[in-house]
Amino acid sequence: MKVEPLLYGDRKVYTVSAFNRGVGSWLARLPTVWVEGEVTELRRQAGWQSVFFTLKDLEDGTCLPVSMPRRGFDGLRLELADGDRVHVYGRAELYGARGVFQLRALSIEPLGLGDVLAGLERLKRKLAAEGLFAPARKRPLPGFPRRIGLLTGHEAAAKRDFLTAVAARFPAASVVVAETYVQGPLAAEGIAATLQRLCAQPGVDVLVLARGGGSFEDLLPFSDERVVRAVASCPVPVVSAVGHEQDTPLCDLAADARASTPTAAARLVVPDERELRERLQSLKAALARAPLLLVERKRAGLEGIAGRLRALSPKATLRRGYAIVRTDNGIVRSAPTLERDKRVDVELAEGAFGARVEEISE
Amino acid sequence: MNAEPTFEEARKELERIVAQLESGRADLEQAEALWERGEELYRICLAKLDSAQGKIEELPREG
Numbered sequence: 001m002k003v004e005p006l007l008y009g010d011r012k013v014y015t016v017s018a019f020n021r022g023v024g025s026w027l028a029r030l031p032t033v034w035v036e037g038e039v040t041e042l043r044r045q046a047g048w049q050s051v052f053f054t055l056k057d058l059e060d061g062t063c064l065p066v067s068m069p070r071r072g073f074d075g076l077r078l079e080l081a082d083g084d085r086v087h088v089y090g091r092a093e094l095y096g097a098r099g100v101f102q103l104r105a106l107s108i109e110p111l112g113l114g115d116v117l118a119g120l121e122r123l124k125r126k127l128a129a130e131g132l133f134a135p136a137r138k139r140p141l142p143g144f145p146r147r148i149g150l151l152t153g154h155e156a157a158a159k160r161d162f163l164t165a166v167a168a169r170f171p172a173a174s175v176v177v178a179e180t181y182v183q184g185p186l187a188a189e190g191i192a193a194t195l196q197r198l199c200a201q202p203g204v205d206v207l208v209l210a211r212g213g214g215s216f217e218d219l220l221p222f223s224d225e226r227v228v229r230a231v232a233s234c235p236v237p238v239v240s241a242v243g244h245e246q247d248t249p250l251c252d253l254a255a256d257a258r259a260s261t262p263t264a265a266a267r268l269v270v271p272d273e274r275e276l277r278e279r280l281q282s283l284k285a286a287l288a289r290a291p292l293l294l295v296e297r298k299r300a301g302l303e304g305i306a307g308r309l310r311a312l313s314p315k316a317t318l319r320r321g322y323a324i325v326r327t328d329n330g331i332v333r334s335a336p337t338l339e340r341d342k343r344v345d346v347e348l349a350e351g352a353f354g355a356r357v358e359e360i361s362e
Numbered sequence: 363m364n365a366e367p368t369f370e371e372a373r374k375e376l377e378r379i380v381a382q383l384e385s386g387r388a389d390l391e392q393a394e395a396l397w398e399r400g401e402e403l404y405r406i407c408l409a410k411l412d413s414a415q416g417k418i419e420e421l422p423r424e425g
Contacts, residue, residue: 142370143369144369144370163418173414174414174416174417176421177419178420178421179420179423194421277411280404283376283404286383287400290383290384291393291397294393298390
């Protein structure tokens with residue numbers, strides 16, 4: 001942007017606004033980069049279009065104001081707090097109205113997240129190579145579970161949602177609930193062990209892992225190798241209902257079925273009792289109709305055969321105008337075997353008569 | 363039949379029997395046995411549905 005100065009004789013003079021615009025457009029040409037620092041003075045309010053914080057150098061405390069559009073910030077689903085160490089991806093910008101230089105953030109990653117992601121990717125490839133995620137390993141869920149094993153967090157909404165949905169669809173379902181830590185350092189171990197305990201409960205023929213949404217870090221235990229292996233080696237089918245639709249913890253890939261919410265998981269594991277009863281009634285009705293239907297069918301089949309048989313009988317031929325001529329020697333097939341005045345019997349479609357031979361031609 | 367079937371097994375067999383009877387392919391002699399088996403399966407399914415008792419239990423914490 002070209003900024004025009006005012007001229008006082010030989011002196012070029014810029015207005016504050018023009019100066020800031022000039023510096024701003026010059027800053028805007030700088031590349032987008034990653035900057036590392038610690039979050040302080042995080043400020044966000046419901047009505048604001050942007051989220052603000054100050055990024056502090058980890059060594060000498062140098063400060064840099066940062067702003068990020070609120071929509072982008074919320075989309076990251078970071079539970080960012082003062083003191084967090086982060087990588088911010090953004091570029092230099094001048095906030096013209098106040099003449100403040102700042103970093104305009106496009107993305108923020110907790111420090112070390114890159115390593116975590118790379119580790120997850122390595123684990124995913126390793127487990128995939130072992131065949132843990134193979135479609136051929138997926139088992140069908142029981143259509144009518146005897147006992148459902150549910151693993152959830154303590155006091156979890158996920159548990160309530162699942163049990164409510166189960167009760168609505170199939171009040172007679174049996175569920176055994178095991179609570180454990182579903183986030184934090186104890187979670188992976190706790191989930192893996194609790195899965196095994198649930199599997200060992202008598203009668204349990206399907207397992208559900210239910211956990212509501214959370215930050216990327218919160219859901220990490222569900223991608224832990226111990227948990228993924230426990231899911232894969234579970235002797236009964238496992239339904240994974242972890243996080244939101246867009247989250248794909250590795251346990252989802254190892255599970256036999258995946259549900260977007262605990263309520264959706266309930267729909268997968270229990271049948272709708274009303275539908276089931278209706279289906280049974282219609283089967284019962286079909287069964288009641290079946291014997292009569294079968295006899296009718298057999299009768300129709302029999303009549304078809306009888307019709308074909310009748311068409312082949314001599315009677316049918318006679319009805320078309322033919323006659324059978326007999327002598328004492330049986331049916332006459334050739335005129336020269338007859339003699340004049342010989343008595344013959346002629347059979348027609350309807351009735352018969354006796355006659356004498358008058359003429360014989362060869 | 364040896365052991366009592368599960369609900370799913372009973373229901374699948376019932377569906378199969380009804381389909382077989384409706385197709386008209388069964389012999390009359392065979393049909394009677396099929397029909398009786400169907401009725402039995404229907405009673406098994408219904409009994410299992412009716413007798414299922416919803417129960418929510420909490421598994422105690424380890425240790």
